Amino acid sequence: MTLSTALRARRLVVMVDGLIVWSSCFVLLYATLSVGCRFDIGGLRVLLAGVWLIHLAIIVWLGLRTRRAWNALTKDAPDSQRFLLATTGLVQIVAAIATILIGFPVLILPPCP
DSSP states (O other): OOHHHHHHHHHHHHHTHHHHHHHHHHHHHHHHHHHHHHTTOTTHHHHHHHHHHHHHHHHHHHHHHHHHHHHTOOTTOOHHHHHHHHHHHHHHHHHHHHHHHHHHHHHHSOSOO
């Protein structure tokens, strides 16, 4: 793999990193809930809320990092870089909303029926 191919691959990963965090949150919440209910783990709601909040913090950090990069762009920055940062920011907003929505049942509903 050449350097330019590796750089393009890294850019694609950066563009969807918010969705990677969202999917990680979804899978970990589901797995923690399943294992916690099966083995009757005490404090399951707190554990689930912790998993959710950690993922939210990571998405916020990614968003702040993208915002800093956007603010650091100069007027003569290439359009491809602007597109990459704008798309990354929008994808991170979608990922943040999705992460918030999948985490609310953790706070509202009882973990195990």
